[in-house]
Every structure is written in structure tokens, then in C-alpha cells.
Amino acid sequence: MRRTVLSFLFLVFCSALTAQKSIPKVISFDQYMAIVRAHHPVAKQADIRLKQGDATVLQSRGNFDPKLFNDLTQKYFDDKSYYSLIDAGVKIPTWFGIEVKGGYEQNQGTYLNPEKNTPTNGLWYAGVTLPVGAGLFIDERRAELRKAQLFQEMTVSERQLLINELLYKSGSAYWEWFQAYNVLTVYTEAVVLANQRYQAVKQNAILGDQPFMDTVEAGIQLQNRQLALRQSQLDYANSTAMLAVYLWVDGTVPLELAENATPEVNENVVGRDVDAYYLAQRDTLLMQHPKLQQYQLKLDQIAIDQRLKREQLKPTLNLKYNALSEAINDSPLEEYNSNNYNWGVEFSMPILLRKERGALRLANYKLQEAELDYTNQIAEILFKINSALNDWEATKDQLDLYTRTVIDYERLLSGERQLFNAGESSLFMVNARELGFIGAQIKQIEILTKNHKARLKTTYAFGLLE
Numbered sequence: 001m002r003r004t005v006l007s008f009l010f011l012v013f014c015s016a017l018t019a020q021k022s023i024p025k026v027i028s029f030d031q032y033m034a035i036v037r038a039h040h041p042v043a044k045q046a047d048i049r050l051k052q053g054d055a056t057v058l059q060s061r062g063n064f065d066p067k068l069f070n071d072l073t074q075k076y077f078d079d080k081s082y083y084s085l086i087d088a089g090v091k092i093p094t095w096f097g098i099e100v101k102g103g104y105e106q107n108q109g110t111y112l113n114p115e116k117n118t119p120t121n122g123l124w125y126a127g128v129t130l131p132v133g134a135g136l137f138i139d140e141r142r143a144e145l146r147k148a149q150l151f152q153e154m155t156v157s158e159r160q161l162l163i164n165e166l167l168y169k170s171g172s173a174y175w176e177w178f179q180a181y182n183v184l185t186v187y188t189e190a191v192v193l194a195n196q197r198y199q200a201v202k203q204n205a206i207l208g209d210q211p212f213m214d215t216v217e218a219g220i221q222l223q224n225r226q227l228a229l230r231q232s233q234l235d236y237a238n239s240t241a242m243l244a245v246y247l248w249v250d251g252t253v254p255l256e257l258a259e260n261a262t263p264e265v266n267e268n269v270v271g272r273d274v275d276a277y278y279l280a281q282r283d284t285l286l287m288q289h290p291k292l293q294q295y296q297l298k299l300d301q302i303a304i305d306q307r308l309k310r311e312q313l314k315p316t317l318n319l320k321y322n323a324l325s326e327a328i329n330d331s332p333l334e335e336y337n338s339n340n341y342n343w344g345v346e347f348s349m350p351i352l353l354r355k356e357r358g359a360l361r362l363a364n365y366k367l368q369e370a371e372l373d374y375t376n377q378i379a380e381i382l383f384k385i386n387s388a389l390n391d392w393e394a395t396k397d398q399l400d401l402y403t404r405t406v407i408d409y410e411r412l413l414s415g416e417r418q419l420f421n422a423g424e425s426s427l428f429m430v431n432a433r434e435l436g437f438i439g440a441q442i443k444q445i446e447i448l449t450k451n452h453k454a455r456l457k458t459t460y461a462f463g464l465l466e
Contacts, residue, residue, distance in 0.1 A: 026262055029174055029452075032243075036170045037163070037466075039248045046162040053155030060148035063141040066092045075109070083109030085116065089125075095142065097135050102126035104327065119326045127322030127341075134314040143308045147301045154297045157290040160463065164290065168460040170246035172453060177243045178263040179449040180236040185265070186441045187229040193434065194222040201427065214427050221431050266444070271399040271451045274392050278458060282385065289381055289463040295374045302370050306363040312356045315349035384461040392454035399447045406444050409437040 037043055068090050075082035089103015106122035131139070198218040204210040240257055247255040278285065286292070324340040350356065413433040419425035459465050 025260060026264055028264055029171070029178075032174050033167060033171060036246045037167065039250055040166060040170070040246055041248060041252075042162055042166045044250075046159040046166075049155040049159045049162070053152035056148045057145070057152050060145040063144060064093050064095065066090055069103075080111075081109050082111045083107065083113070083116070086122075093141060097131050097137075097139055097142070099129040100127075101129065101322070121327040124325045124327055125322045125342075127320065127343075130319045131317070132319060133317030133347075134312055135316075135318075136311075136314075138304075138308055138311050140308070143304050146304050150297045150301050150304075154294050157294040157297070160290040160466065161294070164460060164463050164465040166246075167465040168456060171456045171465070173239070173242045173246060174263065175449050175453045175456070177236075177239040178269070178452075179445055180232065180239040181263050182266040182445045183442055184229075184232040184236045186438060186445070187225060187232045190434070190438050191222070191225045191229050194218070194225045197427075197430075198222045217427055217431065221434075266441075266448065269448060269452070271396050271448060272392075272455050273396055274389060275455075275458075278389065278462065285462050285464070286378070286382055286385065291381065291463060292374070292377060295370070295377055299367070299370050299374060302363065302367045306360070306367055309356065309360040309363045313353060313360065315347060318346040320344045320346065381461065385458070388454060388458040388461045392451070392458050395447055395451035395454050399444070399451050402440070402444050402447055406437075406440045409433070409440040413437045 068088075070088040071085070073083075073085040084107065086106045087103060088105075089101060092100040094100065102125065104122055104124055105118055107116045107118045108120075198215070198221075201210055201214045201218040205212045205215050244254075244256040247257070249255060321343045322341060323336070323338075324342065325336040413430075413436070416425055416430050416433040420427070420430045456465075
């Protein structure tokens with residue numbers, strides 16, 4: 001259910017983030033961004049990505065879990081027990097590729113294969129399987145675990161990218177709201193002035209002090225400003241609706257702004273100079289960009305696949321050794337003798353290795369493709385960073401210049417009004433000066449908005465919105 005109670009929104013925010021008892025009516029940019037970061041569903045989703053990384057590593061570590069086994073095979077025919085084969089124990093795979101195995105074997109029966117013979121009490125065994133060919137340095141288990149660990153690191157970068165994108169879009173929505181509200185304020189004041197002038201001119205025309213033609217001009221100015229006011233009201237309503245898209249409580253309850261909620265006013269927001277830190281650390285921050293870190297981790301994953309495919313070019317050569325001991329008094333070591341053992345060698349190798357060579361080539365091509373993509377991403381991100389920095393610097397220079405322009409327009413308007421009151425100017429000139437001043441105010445608001453959006457865009461381009 002949608003709610004329109006702004007006080008509840010800020011109650012949640014203040015209790016969770018600032019512990020303030022008062023609820024401000026004016027929403028600052030920092031307050032708004034803190035609410036979005038704490039409660040938006042995408043922010044919650046970004047935190048889940050970290051948990052997915054942890055779960056993936058846990059799943060891959062399961063390949064190294066010890067496994068219990070129990071094989072029981074029996075045959076009965078013609079009232080005879082042909083054989084009974086029991087083999088139970090535990091297998092323990094290790095990070096180094098060695099598999100440790102221990103267990104108990106007991107075989108018996110009328111027609112038991114002689115090689116399966118065991119003492120009456122059964123036979124304990126313990127040994128290892130050592131790969132000295134393929135699988136010595138890396139195998140599927142180790143490769144999957146290492147890739148899972150890299151994926152876990154990738155989820156950190158992915159989380160940062162999600163939040164970076166969320167805060168950029170929500171921050172842009174705030175500055176659109178800020179611009180729409182302050183433009184609305186300018187036109188509201190302009191309509192009030194135009195209406196007051198129209199009423200005064202109309203009264204003077206009735207008294208014969210001014211020609212009725214002046215009422216037509218004053219009325220046209222009022223109508224034009226009312227039209228502009230209606231458009232600014234529409235823009236403000238739309239920007240408010242867009243802003244509400246990013247307002248939630250705990251990622252589950254959407255909120256809408258109350259009618260009395262406003263952004264900061266133009267006079268209280270100053271332009272921001274380009275952060276010297278960004279300029280000084282541009283190259284360092286570029287290489288720390290979460291998207292590039294994600295690509296680098298992807299390269300590392302492909303390199304692991306490449307290494308695994310290269311390992312598979314080797315022949316399979318596994319050495320097996322098991323120490324044997326008869327089970328006496330339930331003790332596996334009581335009759336242990338180092339001369340009791342079995343061992344073996346397992347060897348296999350494809351003659352042409354076409355499958356393995358093809359897989360290695362594909363891995364090489366994937367790595368080359370990923371490296372080219374990585375290089376391209378560096379160029380694209382660097383362009384976005386430089387473009388954002390240029391916009392930031394340009395808008396600050398424009399804002400400084402146009403702030404003086406607004407002051408000059410205000411002086412012209414003030415002087416023209418004095419001349420008009422003294423009968424030395426016309427209504428046309430006063431309207432012209434007012435239109436110039438109104439346009440200058442709106443232009444200043446637009447440039448100020450662009451300045452803060454450029455600052456936001458720069459931080460976004462660096463991937464540092466958090």
C-alpha cells in the first residue's frame with residue numbers, strides 16, 4: 001500500500017541514520033541519497049550479491065568434502081552363497097590433488113574369486129592416489145574452487161556497480177526535482193508581480209492616468225507567465241513522481257512525497273569546483289574502477305580455464321598405494337606389517353589429443369577476446385571520466401559568469417522600475433527588463449543544476465558512488 005506520509009519516511013531515516021528527533025521539511029541532497037542507499041530494493045539486491053558469492057565458494061568447497069562409501073554385493077543361487085563382498089570406508093580429496101582413502105574390506109563365499117580373498121576378520125586398508133601426470137598442478141576441483149573465489153570477489157565489484165548506477169539515477173532525479181521546484185518558484189513570483197501590475201494598470205486606466213492599451217500589454221504578460229507557470233507546475237509534478245520511484249522503506253514499502261516536501265532552494269545551493277583529488281588521482285582511480293576490476297577477475301577466471309586445458313594435454317598417470325592390515329580384536333594396527341600392501345599404476349592418453357588441443361585453443365581465443373574487451377573498456381571509461389570532468393569544470397565557470405549576469409539583470413530591472421515610477425519609462429521597457437531577469441534566473445538554475453549533475457556524473461564515471 002502506497003503512503004504519502006513524509007514524516008514517517010524521515011522518522012525511519014532519522015532513527016536509523018541520524019537519530020534526530022526533528023523531521024525536516026526541506027530534503028537535502030545528502031539526506032535523500034542516504035534514504036535511497038539504505039532502503040531501495042536495488043540496494044538490498046546489491047547486498048544479496050555478496051551472499052551469492054559466499055554461497056558459490058561454499059558450494060565449490062564441497063568438492064573437497066570427505067565422502068563415506070559402502071559397497072555391498074552378494075549373490076545367492078541354488079541355496080548357495082556364491083559370494084559376499086563388503087567394502088566400506090572414507091575418501092578424502094585434498095587441495096594438492098592427492099586423494100586419501102581408508103576403509104574395511106571383508107569378502108567371503110563359496111565361489112569367491114581368489115583375488116578377492118580376505119582374512120576371516122576382514123582387512124583394513126589405508127592409502128593414497130597420487131596424480132603425477134594430468135592433475136598434478138591443477139584439476140577440475142581446484143579450478144572450480146579458484147574460479148568461485150574469483151566470482152566471490154566479482155560480486156563485490158558487481159555490488160558496487162549496482163549501487164553506483166542506482167545512486168546516479170536517483171541523484172539525477174533529485175537535481176531534476178530541484179530544478180523544477182526552483183523554476184516553479186521563479187514563475188510563481190513572476191505571476192504574482194504580473195498580476196499586481198495588471199491590476200494597477202487597469203485601475204490607472206479606469207482613472208484616466210494610463211491608456212487602456214497598457215492594460216492589453218499587461219494582460220498579455222500575465223497570460224504568458226500563467227502559461228509558463230502551468231508548464232513549470234507540470235514539470236515539477238512529473239519530477240516529483242520520478243523522485244518517488246526511489247523512495248522506499250526497507251526495500252518493501254514504496255513511498256510518495258507529501259505535497260509540502262521541497263528540495264533545497266536555489267539560494268542555499270552553491271556551485272561546486274572540480275575536486276582536485278579526481279584530477280590528481282585520475283589514472284589510479286581509473287584502474288580501480290569496479291567494472292575494470294570485474295573484467296580483470298574475469299580474465300583471471302579464463303586464465304584458470306586455460307591452465308586447466310593445458311594440464312589436460314598431459315597423460316593420465318596415477319600412482320596408487322594401500323597399506324593392508326588384518327582386523328584383529330577390532331584394531332586395524334595390531335597386526336600391521338609394512339610388507340602387506342597393494343599398489344598400482346593407472347595410465348591413459350589419447351593418441352591425437354584433438355579434443356584437448358581444441359579446448360586449449362578455444363581457451364586461448366577467449367582470453368585474447370577478453371583482453372581486447374578489457375582494453376576497450378579502459379578507453380570507454382576514461383572517455384566518460386574526462387567528459388564528466390570537462391562538464392563539471394565548464395558548468396562551474398558558466399555559473400560564476402551567469403551569477404554576475406543575474407545581478408546585473410536585477411540592477412537593470414530595479415533602475416527601470418524607478419524610471420517607470422518617475423514617469424520616464426514605459427510599461428513595455430519594464431516588462432522587457434522583467435523578462436530578462438526571469439530568464440536569467442531560470443538560466444542560472446539550469447546551470448547550477450548542470451554543475452551538480454556533472455559532479456554526480458564524475459563520481460559515477462569513477463565508479464565511486466557508494
